[in-house]
Amino acid sequence: MEKGFNFKYFTQIHTTQKGSVYKLCYEYAYLPIENDFVFVVKWETEK
DSSP states (O other), rough: OTTOOOTTTTTEEEETTOOEEEEEETEEEEETTTTTEEEEEEEEOOO
16 A cells, blocks of 8 residues: 555454454454455444
């Protein structure tokens, strides 16, 4: 990516009940979707 993000590095993997696989990098998660797009979310864990 332009700003230097490397998708090879992540801290966790989360698989949803529907089979989607999110890769987490600290508090953010990303999900590769169609046409080389990526869905990014801020991941919040229960406290």
